[in-house]
Amino acid sequence: MRLDQDSGRGSVSGITGFAASCCLPFLLAHQNPDGGWGYHPQAESSVEATGWALLALASAAHEPYFEVRMRGLRWLGQAQLPDGSWPPFAGQSAGCWVTSLACLALQVQDQCPAAVTRGLNWLVDAWPSEGSLGWQLRSRLLGASSIVRQDSSLRGWSWTPGTASWVEPTSYALIVFDCVAPQFRPAGAERRRRLAEAMLYDRMCPCGGWNSGNPQVYGVAGEPRVGTTAWALLALRNRAASAGKQCSLDWLQQAYGGIRGPASLSLAYLCLRAYSRPAAPLEPALWDLYERNQFLDSLLVFAWAAIALSDKLVLLASGERGEKGVGT
Amino acid sequence: MSLEAGTLRPPFARSPSRVAIRRVASYEAGLADVIFETVQELGLDVRARSVLLKPNFVEPDPAGVIDTHPAVVSAARECFLRLGAREVRVGEGPGHERDTEAILETIRLRDFMGPLSGVFVDLNLDDVAPVSLRTRASNLKKVYLPKTVLRADFVVSMPKLKTHHWVGVTLSLKNMFGIVPGCCYGWPKNVLHWAGISRAILDINGTVRPDFSIVDGIVGMEGNGPIQGTPKPCGVLVMGDDPVAVDGTCARVMGLAPERIDYLRKAGTLLGQLASDKIIQVGESIASVRAPFAFLDGFRRLRAT
Numbered sequence: 154m155r156l157d158q159d160s161g162r163g164s165v166s167g168i169t170g171f172a173a174s175c176c177l178p179f180l181l182a183h184q185n186p187d188g189g190w191g192y193h194p195q196a197e198s199s200v201e202a203t204g205w206a207l208l209a210l211a212s213a214a215h216e217p218y219f220e221v222r223m224r225g226l227r228w229l230g231q232a233q234l235p236d237g238s239w240p241p242f243a244g245q246s247a248g249c250w251v252t253s254l255a256c257l258a259l260q261v262q263d264q265c266p267a268a269v270t271r272g273l274n275w276l277v278d279a280w281p282s283e284g285s286l287g288w289q290l291r292s293r294l295l296g297a298s299s300i301v302r303q304d305s306s307l308r309g310w311s312w313t314p315g316t317a318s319w320v321e322p323t324s325y326a327l328i329v330f331d332c333v334a335p336q337f338r339p340a341g342a343e344r345r346r347r348l349a350e351a352m353l354y355d356r357m358c359p360c361g362g363w364n365s366g367n368p369q370v371y372g373v374a375g376e377p378r379v380g381t382t383a384w385a386l387l388a389l390r391n392r393a394a395s396a397g398k399q400c401s402l403d404w405l406q407q408a409y410g411g412i413r414g415p416a417s418l419s420l421a422y423l424c425l426r427a428y429s430r431p432a433a434p435l436e437p438a439l440w441d442l443y444e445r446n447q448f449l450d451s452l453l454v455f456a457w458a459a460i461a462l463s464d465k466l467v468l469l470a471s472g473e474r475g476e477k478g479v480g481t
Numbered sequence: 482m483s484l485e486a487g488t489l490r491p492p493f494a495r496s497p498s499r500v501a502i503r504r505v506a507s508y509e510a511g512l513a514d515v516i517f518e519t520v521q522e523l524g525l526d527v528r529a530r531s532v533l534l535k536p537n538f539v540e541p542d543p544a545g546v547i548d549t550h551p552a553v554v555s556a557a558r559e560c561f562l563r564l565g566a567r568e569v570r571v572g573e574g575p576g577h578e579r580d581t582e583a584i585l586e587t588i589r590l591r592d593f594m595g596p597l598s599g600v601f602v603d604l605n606l607d608d609v610a611p612v613s614l615r616t617r618a619s620n621l622k623k624v625y626l627p628k629t630v631l632r633a634d635f636v637v638s639m640p641k642l643k644t645h646h647w648v649g650v651t652l653s654l655k656n657m658f659g660i661v662p663g664c665c666y667g668w669p670k671n672v673l674h675w676a677g678i679s680r681a682i683l684d685i686n687g688t689v690r691p692d693f694s695i696v697d698g699i700v701g702m703e704g705n706g707p708i709q710g711t712p713k714p715c716g717v718l719v720m721g722d723d724p725v726a727v728d729g730t731c732a733r734v735m736g737l738a739p740e741r742i743d744y745l746r747k748a749g750t751l752l753g754q755l756a757s758d759k760i761i762q763v764g765e766s767i768a769s770v771r772a773p774f775a776f777l778d779g780f781r782r783l784r785a786t
Contacts, residue, residue, distance in 0.1 A: 191608070192603075192606035192607070192608075192664065193606065196607075196608050197608045199664060201664060241609075241625075241664050241665045242609065242665075245625075245665075249665075249667075250667060282675070311667075311671065312666060312667025312668070312671055312672075313665075313666055313667060313671070313672050315672075315675065316667075316671040316672055316674075316675050317671055317675075319667065319668075319669070319671065321579075321667075321668065322667065364577065365577050365668055365669055370646065370705075370709075371646060371705060371777060373705060373709050376708075376709075378577070378578060379580070379583075380578075380579050380580055412583065413541060413582075413583045413586040413587050414541070414580035414581075414582040414583025414584070414586060415580075415582060416579065416580040416582065416583070417580040417583050442582075442586075445586070445591065446582060446585070446586075446591065446596075446597050446598065447598055448582065449581070449582055449585075449597060449598065449601065449603060450598065451582070451603065451606065453606070454582070
């Protein structure tokens, strides 16, 4: 799908030209007949792609999208597993990290409160495996503790059940819990949040920023990455100021000018805006990258770009400052 | 793609494997001709088949040390199209970096290969299907794999010649971790680590055994690979239709005894030939291109003595 740059500049209800003329048409054109979205056009509906598409459309908040969003939300509701989690694709039997995104998409749009509650409960109970007895034994046998520098008592969330905490799924979970007012969070949520926050700081790279979660291996400092740094900072945005946050923001700001991928660029821009840090305008860079590869038809990129360009910043809704319960 | 049962056989039930070592001075050399002549010499037929090239694209690395060089990928694509393949696509699912396009743009794949739309597939975000693993080295039993991989007639593993700080070396077999989809297993694909990296390598390759391997050893990586090592110019491409034999040959070029590498030794019992007397070298001899790599202390025991 190619869009004409010159004819496409406009504005739709608070969103700027690139989102209105490129991102939203892509999302609207590629909703599947079942109501969900796939990672690419004609791909099977997936929970992650559907969650991000819904969040992007919520950023636009344009009334004609109401029916589109409702169909997406219905698909998402139906994909939930009996234990409250969501699998990557409908029909798969095990829930995983996408549960946070599904809850976030529903919560931001005040939909399906019962489903969100069950999802949050699942998240509170979904402990990663490091720190368990089996993990400690395995770690000792492999000598892993001398190779990787981390405090394994600080646990966040894993990508899949039975594996270790990583920065990105931990950040997603923190973001969704932040969207819900404290009194509506499940029991145990506060402990998980505190541990997860500490885990994020523990996994921060020595020079600031985050990679997937290995700050130091064999004594060598890990290199931060843009995407994970942006997610971690967004997850920590409502927490107290800290030197770690500041140096990570400095790193991201410095890296911004050299970013070559549209996904990283959109996430970095969103994050810097959230912290009121200056960043060069996103749109011209997105147009250039779009002209090169059409974002490889990746729905996630179109959705993240739309969210980053929106005035609404739906991801940054905070339950701390209001009485926002689940589905209220 | 080799899902048929015949791919799992002990060495005594296999013919010797042929592995070609080609000396290539630089990425500017006529790579497509080198690969074309080698594939012809090894007698592979890809006419009317859909070919999937699986490079090792890991990080946005402008220095060209971490990732399979785009010139090699482009040359392989040109070669297989020249040999009559119906289509030749490039697919990769990076293990850490979610922004795959950032990697492709940084290494300038488009500049070497032309427009990527319809050619490159992000295997992390592909549609998936469940596949029962045909071996039980790990406890994985079943994994979801990208449909692009499952539908390909001919899979080519195209790793970089690198050390690996967990398993010693990362070559054709380890490179196949990149077909495991991040959308199901995350970034990194931590489930493979928990299953045991060596065991997971065996199970993934026992199920999706690459039909051909092209190892980019023009500039490899030594030391703390696969990301934080240092460049190691070796000036070779290593190719063959037995990934175990190819990896064994690469290990020997790197100055290692492949039998001391856990997953290679086990792969040599079922997935291909590892013993040097069962590998027929084509082109350069190992001795003539051997370039001992530097390794982290824990892997010095792997050295050939």
